[in-house]
Amino acid sequence: MKKNTIRDLKRRLVEGLQVLTGEGVLSGSGHLSARIPGTESFLINPRFAGVLAGPKDICTVDFAGRRIAGKGPIPSETPIHSVVYRSRSDVGSVLHCHARYSILLGLLDTGLVPFNREARIFADGLPIFPDSHGISSENLARRMADALASHYAVLLRGHGCVVVGPGIEGTSISAIQLERACQDQLLLMSFTTPKPLPDAGRGRVNARLENPYRAWPFLLYKHRIGSKARIRASIKALKEGEHY
Ligand SMILES: [Zn+2]
Numbered sequence: 022m023k024k025n026t027i028r029d030l031k032r033r034l035v036e037g038l039q040v041l042t043g044e045g046v047l048s049g050s051g052h053l054s055a056r057i058p059g060t061e062s063f064l065i066n067p068r069f070a071g072v073l074a075g076p077k078d079i080c081t082v083d084f085a086g087r088r089i090a091g092k093g094p095i096p097s098e099t100p101i102h103s104v105v106y107r108s109r110s111d112v113g114s115v116l117h118c119h120a121r122y123s124i125l126l127g128l129l130d131t132g133l134v135p136f137n138r139e140a141r142i143f144a145d146g147l148p149i150f151p152d153s154h155g156i157s158s159e160n161l162a163r164r165m166a167d168a169l170a171s172h173y174a175v176l177l178r179g180h181g182c183v184v185v186g187p188g189i190e191g192t193s194i195s196a197i198q199l200e201r202a203c204q205d206q207l208l209l210m211s212f213t214t215p216k217p218l219p220d221a222g223r224g225r226v227n228a229r230l231e232n233p234y235r236a237w238p239f240l241l242y243k244h245r246i247g248s249k250a251r252i253r254a255s256i257k258a259l260k261e262g263e264h265y
Contacts, residue, residue, distance in 0.1 A: 191230030
Protein backbone atom coordinates (compact mmCIF):
# COMPACT_ATOMS: atom_id res chain seq x y z
CA MET A 22 0.00 0.00 0.00
CA LYS A 23 1.42 3.36 -1.04
CA LYS A 24 2.38 5.75 1.73
CA ASN A 25 0.44 8.55 0.05
CA THR A 26 -2.75 6.50 0.09
CA ILE A 27 -2.45 5.91 3.83
CA ARG A 28 -1.64 9.57 4.43
CA ASP A 29 -4.67 10.60 2.39
CA LEU A 30 -6.94 8.14 4.22
CA LYS A 31 -5.73 9.44 7.60
CA ARG A 32 -6.39 13.04 6.58
CA ARG A 33 -9.89 12.17 5.38
CA LEU A 34 -10.57 10.19 8.56
CA VAL A 35 -9.55 13.17 10.70
CA GLU A 36 -11.80 15.43 8.62
CA GLY A 37 -14.66 12.95 9.04
CA LEU A 38 -14.18 12.96 12.82
CA GLN A 39 -14.34 16.75 12.86
CA VAL A 40 -17.44 16.97 10.67
CA LEU A 41 -19.25 14.25 12.67
CA THR A 42 -18.46 16.01 15.94
CA GLY A 43 -19.57 19.38 14.54
CA GLU A 44 -22.85 17.78 13.49
CA GLY A 45 -23.47 16.31 16.96
CA VAL A 46 -23.10 12.68 15.83
CA LEU A 47 -19.83 12.09 17.68
CA SER A 48 -18.99 13.47 21.11
CA GLY A 49 -16.23 12.54 23.53
CA SER A 50 -16.90 8.94 22.57
CA GLY A 51 -17.47 7.11 19.29
CA HIS A 52 -15.13 6.05 16.50
CA LEU A 53 -14.76 6.17 12.74
CA SER A 54 -12.67 3.74 10.70
CA ALA A 55 -11.60 3.22 7.09
CA ARG A 56 -10.54 0.01 5.34
CA ILE A 57 -7.03 0.15 3.87
CA PRO A 58 -7.76 -1.08 0.33
CA GLY A 59 -6.14 -4.35 -0.66
CA THR A 60 -5.17 -5.29 2.92
CA GLU A 61 -6.78 -7.00 5.88
CA SER A 62 -6.46 -3.91 8.04
CA PHE A 63 -8.14 -0.60 8.76
CA LEU A 64 -7.48 2.83 10.30
CA ILE A 65 -9.29 4.03 13.44
CA ASN A 66 -9.07 6.93 15.90
CA PRO A 67 -7.65 6.04 19.33
CA ARG A 68 -9.50 5.94 22.63
CA PHE A 69 -10.08 9.66 23.16
CA ALA A 70 -12.44 12.26 21.69
CA GLY A 71 -12.18 11.86 17.92
CA VAL A 72 -12.27 15.60 17.34
CA LEU A 73 -8.93 15.93 19.16
CA ALA A 74 -7.15 13.34 16.99
CA GLY A 75 -4.64 14.35 14.32
CA PRO A 76 -3.34 12.15 11.48
CA LYS A 77 -0.40 10.96 13.64
CA ASP A 78 -2.80 9.61 16.28
CA ILE A 79 -4.67 7.34 13.86
CA CYS A 80 -4.00 3.64 14.54
CA THR A 81 -3.82 0.69 12.15
CA VAL A 82 -5.66 -2.46 13.25
CA ASP A 83 -5.78 -5.89 11.61
CA PHE A 84 -8.95 -7.88 10.97
CA ALA A 85 -8.36 -9.85 14.17
CA GLY A 86 -8.78 -6.54 16.06
CA ARG A 87 -5.09 -6.17 17.00
CA ARG A 88 -3.31 -2.79 16.80
CA ILE A 89 -0.39 -3.11 14.37
CA ALA A 90 0.63 0.56 14.10
CA GLY A 91 0.02 3.76 16.03
CA LYS A 92 0.40 4.55 19.69
CA GLY A 93 -3.12 3.64 20.79
CA PRO A 94 -4.87 2.64 22.90
CA ILE A 95 -7.58 1.63 20.46
CA PRO A 96 -11.26 1.82 21.48
CA SER A 97 -12.69 -1.08 23.49
CA GLU A 98 -15.43 -1.47 20.88
CA THR A 99 -12.94 -1.99 18.02
CA PRO A 100 -14.42 -5.51 17.36
CA ILE A 101 -17.42 -3.71 15.78
CA HIS A 102 -15.10 -2.59 12.99
CA SER A 103 -12.98 -5.72 12.50
CA VAL A 104 -16.03 -7.99 12.35
CA VAL A 105 -17.90 -5.76 9.87
CA TYR A 106 -14.88 -5.51 7.51
CA ARG A 107 -14.49 -9.28 7.58
CA SER A 108 -18.15 -9.94 6.79
CA ARG A 109 -18.90 -7.08 4.36
CA SER A 110 -16.51 -6.68 1.41
CA ASP A 111 -18.67 -3.78 0.12
CA VAL A 112 -17.93 -1.70 3.24
CA GLY A 113 -15.04 0.76 3.19
CA SER A 114 -15.85 2.73 6.34
CA VAL A 115 -17.59 2.07 9.67
CA LEU A 116 -18.86 4.47 12.31
CA HIS A 117 -20.00 3.69 15.83
CA CYS A 118 -21.48 6.47 17.96
CA HIS A 119 -23.76 7.12 20.90
CA ALA A 120 -25.86 9.78 19.17
CA ARG A 121 -28.81 11.09 21.16
CA TYR A 122 -31.72 10.78 18.71
CA SER A 123 -30.61 7.41 17.32
CA ILE A 124 -30.74 6.08 20.88
CA LEU A 125 -34.21 7.54 21.49
CA LEU A 126 -35.58 6.19 18.21
CA GLY A 127 -34.05 2.78 18.89
CA LEU A 128 -36.37 2.50 21.89
CA LEU A 129 -39.47 2.63 19.67
CA ASP A 130 -40.92 -0.68 18.53
CA THR A 131 -41.86 0.89 15.19
CA GLY A 132 -38.26 1.89 14.44
CA LEU A 133 -37.48 4.44 11.72
CA VAL A 134 -40.25 5.13 9.21
CA PRO A 135 -38.99 6.14 5.70
CA PHE A 136 -41.05 9.34 5.81
CA ASN A 137 -38.60 11.85 4.29
CA ARG A 138 -35.50 11.96 2.08
CA GLU A 139 -33.08 11.37 4.94
CA ALA A 140 -35.04 8.42 6.34
CA ARG A 141 -35.56 6.96 2.86
CA ILE A 142 -31.90 6.04 2.50
CA PHE A 143 -32.55 3.41 5.18
CA ALA A 144 -35.78 2.15 3.56
CA ASP A 145 -34.23 -1.27 2.89
CA GLY A 146 -34.32 -1.80 6.65
CA LEU A 147 -32.83 -0.42 9.85
CA PRO A 148 -32.59 -3.32 12.30
CA ILE A 149 -32.59 -2.78 16.07
CA PHE A 150 -30.03 -4.84 18.02
CA PRO A 151 -31.62 -5.53 21.43
CA ASP A 152 -28.43 -5.69 23.56
CA SER A 153 -27.25 -2.43 25.15
CA HIS A 154 -23.80 -3.70 26.24
CA GLY A 155 -20.65 -2.08 24.92
CA ILE A 156 -19.56 -4.27 21.97
CA SER A 157 -16.10 -5.10 23.23
CA SER A 158 -15.99 -8.81 22.35
CA GLU A 159 -15.84 -10.72 19.06
CA ASN A 160 -18.88 -12.71 20.08
CA LEU A 161 -21.10 -9.67 20.66
CA ALA A 162 -19.72 -7.97 17.54
CA ARG A 163 -20.61 -11.04 15.46
CA ARG A 164 -24.17 -10.96 16.79
CA MET A 165 -24.35 -7.25 15.96
CA ALA A 166 -23.05 -7.93 12.42
CA ASP A 167 -25.69 -10.65 12.01
CA ALA A 168 -28.35 -8.07 12.93
CA LEU A 169 -26.83 -5.53 10.52
CA ALA A 170 -26.79 -8.20 7.77
CA SER A 171 -26.65 -6.44 4.37
CA HIS A 172 -28.12 -3.14 5.63
CA TYR A 173 -26.33 0.20 6.01
CA ALA A 174 -27.00 0.84 9.69
CA VAL A 175 -28.18 -0.85 12.85
CA LEU A 176 -29.58 0.81 15.97
CA LEU A 177 -28.22 -0.54 19.26
CA ARG A 178 -31.05 -0.31 21.78
CA GLY A 179 -30.26 2.10 24.61
CA HIS A 180 -26.67 2.42 23.35
CA GLY A 181 -26.20 4.06 19.93
CA CYS A 182 -25.81 2.97 16.35
CA VAL A 183 -23.41 1.54 13.77
CA VAL A 184 -23.38 3.01 10.25
CA VAL A 185 -21.48 1.51 7.31
CA GLY A 186 -20.84 2.67 3.76
CA PRO A 187 -18.50 2.64 0.79
CA GLY A 188 -16.15 5.33 2.09
CA ILE A 189 -15.43 7.80 4.88
CA GLU A 190 -17.47 10.68 3.47
CA GLY A 191 -20.50 8.59 2.45
CA THR A 192 -20.62 6.81 5.79
CA SER A 193 -20.35 10.11 7.64
CA ILE A 194 -23.15 11.66 5.57
CA SER A 195 -25.35 8.59 6.13
CA ALA A 196 -24.78 8.87 9.87
CA ILE A 197 -25.62 12.58 9.87
CA GLN A 198 -28.79 11.88 7.86
CA LEU A 199 -29.74 9.02 10.17
CA GLU A 200 -29.41 11.19 13.26
CA ARG A 201 -31.43 13.97 11.60
CA ALA A 202 -34.13 11.53 10.42
CA CYS A 203 -34.44 10.13 13.96
CA GLN A 204 -34.77 13.63 15.40
CA ASP A 205 -37.34 14.63 12.77
CA GLN A 206 -39.41 11.47 13.26
CA LEU A 207 -39.59 12.10 17.00
CA LEU A 208 -40.66 15.69 16.32
CA LEU A 209 -43.28 14.55 13.79
CA MET A 210 -44.64 12.01 16.26
CA SER A 211 -45.50 14.84 18.65
CA PHE A 212 -48.32 15.89 16.34
CA THR A 213 -49.04 13.03 13.88
CA THR A 214 -48.19 9.46 12.91
CA PRO A 215 -45.29 9.26 10.42
CA LYS A 216 -46.10 7.31 7.25
CA PRO A 217 -43.67 5.88 4.67
CA LEU A 218 -43.22 7.88 1.47
CA PRO A 219 -45.12 6.22 -1.40
CA ASP A 220 -41.83 5.87 -3.31
CA ALA A 221 -39.74 4.92 -0.27
CA GLY A 222 -38.73 1.74 -2.09
CA ARG A 223 -36.41 3.80 -4.30
CA GLY A 224 -34.08 3.66 -1.32
CA ARG A 225 -30.57 5.03 -1.55
CA VAL A 226 -28.39 6.06 -4.45
CA ASN A 227 -25.00 4.61 -3.57
CA ALA A 228 -23.18 6.64 -6.24
CA ARG A 229 -24.28 9.79 -4.43
CA LEU A 230 -22.58 8.54 -1.28
CA GLU A 231 -19.43 7.55 -3.17
CA ASN A 232 -19.03 11.10 -4.48
CA PRO A 233 -21.04 13.43 -2.25
CA TYR A 234 -19.73 16.43 -4.19
CA ARG A 235 -22.28 18.85 -2.79
CA ALA A 236 -22.87 17.69 0.79
CA TRP A 237 -19.29 16.97 1.85
CA PRO A 238 -17.53 20.17 0.68
CA PHE A 239 -20.40 22.11 2.27
CA LEU A 240 -19.85 20.33 5.60
CA LEU A 241 -16.07 20.92 5.42
CA TYR A 242 -16.77 24.60 4.84
CA LYS A 243 -19.49 24.81 7.50
CA HIS A 244 -17.10 23.48 10.13
CA ARG A 245 -14.14 25.47 8.76
CA ILE A 246 -12.04 22.37 8.00
CA GLY A 247 -9.48 23.71 5.53
CA SER A 248 -9.51 26.84 3.40
CA LYS A 249 -12.33 27.66 1.00
CA ALA A 250 -9.87 27.42 -1.92
CA ARG A 251 -8.77 23.90 -0.94
CA ILE A 252 -12.34 22.75 -0.38
CA ARG A 253 -13.43 24.14 -3.77
CA ALA A 254 -10.47 22.50 -5.50
CA SER A 255 -11.53 19.11 -4.10
CA ILE A 256 -15.05 19.21 -5.63
CA LYS A 257 -15.63 16.58 -8.32
CA ALA A 258 -18.98 17.82 -9.64
CA LEU A 259 -21.02 15.83 -12.14
CA LYS A 260 -21.04 17.24 -15.67
CA GLU A 261 -24.05 19.12 -17.02
CA GLY A 262 -26.71 16.67 -18.09
CA GLU A 263 -25.41 13.96 -15.72
CA HIS A 264 -27.31 13.14 -12.59
CA TYR A 265 -27.54 10.45 -9.97
ZN1 LIG B 1 -20.66 2.12 22.15
